[in-house]
Amino acid sequence: MLFYSSAMRRLFARSSLAIAVSAACAANAAPVLEEVLVTAQKRAQSAQDIPVAVTGLGGDQLDKLGFENATDVSAQVPNMQVSGPYGDVQPIFSIRGVSMSDYSSNQASPIGVYVDEAYLGPVYSHGANFFDIERLEVLRGPQGTLYGKNTTGGAINIITRTPGFDEGPSAYVKLGAGKYGATTAEAAGEMELIPGVLSGRIAASAKRNDGYVEIVGKDANGAQTDFLGGRMVLNWRINESWDAVLRYTKSGNDSLSTPPRNEPRTDVRGPLQGDSNGYIDYIGYSRPSRGLDFHETEANRVGALVTNTDLAVLTVNYNADNYTLTSVTSYLDADYSQAADTDGSPNGLLEITWGSDSISYSQDLRFTSNFDGMFNIIAGVFYSEETMDMHNLYDIYDQIPDLRVGVSRPDNIPIFPYLLDFGQLDQRMITEKTSAAAYTQMRFDFTANFGMDLGLRYTRDENRLTYLNISRLTNDGEPVGSYVPGNNTGVDNGWITLPLTITDLQDLLSDPLGSLAELLQVGYTHGPYTTASAKQLEAVENEWTGKLGLDYRFNDEWMVYTSISRGYRSGSFNGGVYYEERPLETAYAAPEYIDAYEVGFKADLFENSMRLNVAAFLYDYTDQQFINVVNLSNFLENAGGSSIQGVEAELWARVTERLTLQLAVGYLETEYSELTLANTETIADTDDTVDLAGNELISAPKWNYSISADYDLLVLESGYLSLNVNANFQDDQWYSAYNDDNGYGEIGQDAYWLYNARLSWYASDDSYSISLWGKNLADEEYDVYAINLQAGFGFDQYLAGEPRSYGAEVTLRF
Numbered sequence: 001m002l003f004y005s006s007a008m009r010r011l012f013a014r015s016s017l018a019i020a021v022s023a024a025c026a027a028n029a030a031p032v033l034e035e036v037l038v039t040a041q042k043r044a045q046s047a048q049d050i051p052v053a054v055t056g057l058g059g060d061q062l063d064k065l066g067f068e069n070a071t072d073v074s075a076q077v078p079n080m081q082v083s084g085p086y087g088d089v090q091p092i093f094s095i096r097g098v099s100m101s102d103y104s105s106n107q108a109s110p111i112g113v114y115v116d117e118a119y120l121g122p123v124y125s126h127g128a129n130f131f132d133i134e135r136l137e138v139l140r141g142p143q144g145t146l147y148g149k150n151t152t153g154g155a156i157n158i159i160t161r162t163p164g165f166d167e168g169p170s171a172y173v174k175l176g177a178g179k180y181g182a183t184t185a186e187a188a189g190e191m192e193l194i195p196g197v198l199s200g201r202i203a204a205s206a207k208r209n210d211g212y213v214e215i216v217g218k219d220a221n222g223a224q225t226d227f228l229g230g231r232m233v234l235n236w237r238i239n240e241s242w243d244a245v246l247r248y249t250k251s252g253n254d255s256l257s258t259p260p261r262n263e264p265r266t267d268v269r270g271p272l273q274g275d276s277n278g279y280i281d282y283i284g285y286s287r288p289s290r291g292l293d294f295h296e297t298e299a300n301r302v303g304a305l306v307t308n309t310d311l312a313v314l315t316v317n318y319n320a321d322n323y324t325l326t327s328v329t330s331y332l333d334a335d336y337s338q339a340a341d342t343d344g345s346p347n348g349l350l351e352i353t354w355g356s357d358s359i360s361y362s363q364d365l366r367f368t369s370n371f372d373g374m375f376n377i378i379a380g381v382f383y384s385e386e387t388m389d390m391h392n393l394y395d396i397y398d399q400i401p402d403l404r405v406g407v408s409r410p411d412n413i414p415i416f417p418y419l420l421d422f423g424q425l426d427q428r429m430i431t432e433k434t435s436a437a438a439y440t441q442m443r444f445d446f447t448a449n450f451g452m453d454l455g456l457r458y459t460r461d462e463n464r465l466t467y468l469n470i471s472r473l474t475n476d477g478e479p480v481g482s483y484v485p486g487n488n489t490g491v492d493n494g495w496i497t498l499p500l501t502i503t504d505l506q507d508l509l510s511d512p513l514g515s516l517a518e519l520l521q522v523g524y525t526h527g528p529y530t531t532a533s534a535k536q537l538e539a540v541e542n543e544w545t546g547k548l549g550l551d552y553r554f555n556d557e558w559m560v561y562t563s564i565s566r567g568y569r570s571g572s573f574n575g576g577v578y579y580e581e582r583p584l585e586t587a588y589a590a591p592e593y594i595d596a597y598e599v600g601f602k603a604d605l606f607e608n609s610m611r612l613n614v615a616a617f618l619y620d621y622t623d624q625q626f627i628n629v630v631n632l633s634n635f636l637e638n639a640g641g642s643s644i645q646g647v648e649a650e651l652w653a654r655v656t657e658r659l660t661l662q663l664a665v666g667y668l669e670t671e672y673s674e675l676t677l678a679n680t681e682t683i684a685d686t687d688d689t690v691d692l693a694g695n696e697l698i699s700a701p702k703w704n705y706s707i708s709a710d711y712d713l714l715v716l717e718s719g720y721l722s723l724n725v726n727a728n729f730q731d732d733q734w735y736s737a738y739n740d741d742n743g744y745g746e747i748g749q750d751a752y753w754l755y756n757a758r759l760s761w762y763a764s765d766d767s768y769s770i771s772l773w774g775k776n777l778a779d780e781e782y783d784v785y786a787i788n789l790q791a792g793f794g795f796d797q798y799l800a801g802e803p804r805s806y807g808a809e810v811t812l813r814f
Helices: 001-025 060-062 070-074 405-406 410-419 500-510 512-519
Strands: 054-058 081-082 092-095 111-115 116-121 133-139 154-160 170-178 180-194 198-209 223-237 242-256 260-263 304-318 325-342 349-369 375-397 424-444 450-473 477-483 537-553 556-571 592-605 608-629 633-654 659-674 674-676 689-691 705-714 720-730 750-761 768-775 783-789 793-801 805-813
Touching: 054 060, 060 133, 070 081, 070 783, 081 477, 092 154, 111 512, 116 304, 180 805, 405 410
Parallel strands: 111 154
Antiparallel strands: 054 133, 081 092, 111 116, 133 154, 170 180, 170 805, 180 198, 198 223, 223 242, 242 304, 260 793, 304 325, 325 349, 349 375, 375 424, 424 450, 450 477, 450 537, 537 556, 556 592, 592 608, 608 633, 633 659, 659 705, 674 689, 705 720, 720 750, 750 768, 768 805, 783 793
């Protein structure tokens, strides 16, 4: 616990200036901060009254920040990172060092994303509902009781606007334009269809830009957005006891995907290679010699990124005097396809076409009490089904490898003959998941100031692999052979090579008979082409999770709390490529668990003109799931163990009538306590492994800060001019569990700051507003994602963050 004291001292030292300013202004009776209501615990409560680390952002605050997508959220939440390697439609969340490194579309995020209480499993559906939002809530830490579905890291609640009653018709239109040909349009309107009984709301959003990654020699840029979404909401007051809300959202994106940056790592310097440029990939491409800017790339394939999402949510409540019965029924149909120029070069080295289609249904039925005594309870049952059909095509080595690679990396020499005519890998996979749970969270208010939360959830998950076929095709798509099923060689590789490397010769000398048996099978390891499936597999998990929390309120302003909780993330079938049919033990990654210990306080100070929330936490992380790329294969694996500890603080201060400050600070210490992975520098020796215990976790920067200031520059009777300036800092972080070991030293991101600003005029009658905005004003160059592809292709792949952008926006309200 010595860590906590030192980190807390540093944290408070960095926030002392803002506290001092707030304290000085409090003496002059500064105006109060607005109360933030959240439904994080399935009932409407003030964020300051619940013993949970939660950040709530209301609609007005989101407008002032110029909120457009999930990436904008992380700038306001401590210990949270959001990257969009495939654009706004597919954000990858990390909270308190718990992240998702698996890019396979069949894998669920450890950060649960909920829209109007409906759980969204496919990661490519997470960016489809960020419009016409009433409120956003970010819960940090495992949610093992009320949520429970794959939420080892936390939960993000998106609450969309609901039409009301007795206020008359209303509508708004928001139009914007900006850099890179950006245009945005959002509109919504609502009215009572049957006075006092039925109201309706319709909302729509359209976003388009030309992309910020310039593809040399092409007419169009990459990293585009072309989003169109619409939502219909009906609010029905059935009678005095019953009400129902039906929401249906349909959205889609059809744009050019984000081409990566290729940084070659194959050293060809020296007289034998005859090249002074330095480094190439395995086909001989050298991006550094091309003189490209950070956001420039070359590509031979500019493909589309297409997502379509249909989400229907029906919420029905029965409201009695002292309890509520709630039913939440959801249906989600989401599909995704992306033609990716994965090698980021004008050559045909590696191009992948991703495809996935998911259909899911869920039902949540719960009882929520509102008793007068010391005891209250939430209890419910949950059931969900999901079917996902994944189809990926990996097109590799359309061109001849550069022979200089054989001098620089002789382990590759035996592989060259198989790369000359390999063609494509055709991967098809269908999985079915069902989840059933019963849960309860009980609240005991022993006194007016002292209370306890006791939560428990029992979950039964069934995961079935109903179809799997991995086959080889020509580059033109003609069938050649099948690996899964069909590979009967006992070798989980695309081919068996001649014993030409030192490792091969050593194996031959140590085991002549075994090596000879393998030598007789030299060639591609697949059998005849078939569309048949590998053996169907099934995994069943029965897990208990929950929470025990205590809280004490010293007075109306100060509350302290502590909790112990357990989170669980269901296991998953490997969505990556392999070449031999596997048993369940190696085809399936086991569930991951987090045991979390947390202590914190919440305070409303100086007559509610300042708010300070602080939390310290310790995680014992077991069997973390992540993807590991080895040569042409990728494996979903479990880390044996890891630990996370950290501190975070949020400060809001209404300094004067015109000035509001917000500060968030997060600190993390993370390490793998047990992790052994393949040594990708010795690809000829498949048994060579490295011990990575002590390395930092992925996407877990040690420090992160966000600072935001709202100042009303000019206040007139007709309206006011307001300026928001905000900055966000992310410390050094790794994008791979190898950190700087075994050639992975560049797979990370150095510390950086992002600066944003928004100048807005608001009419006093709220009839219109006009805004000018800028993001990444310093034009910082940074990467949001990186992966080491050196073993199979000779380069590292990077996806860059968005450069400086700016624009204008006008909103009209009726």
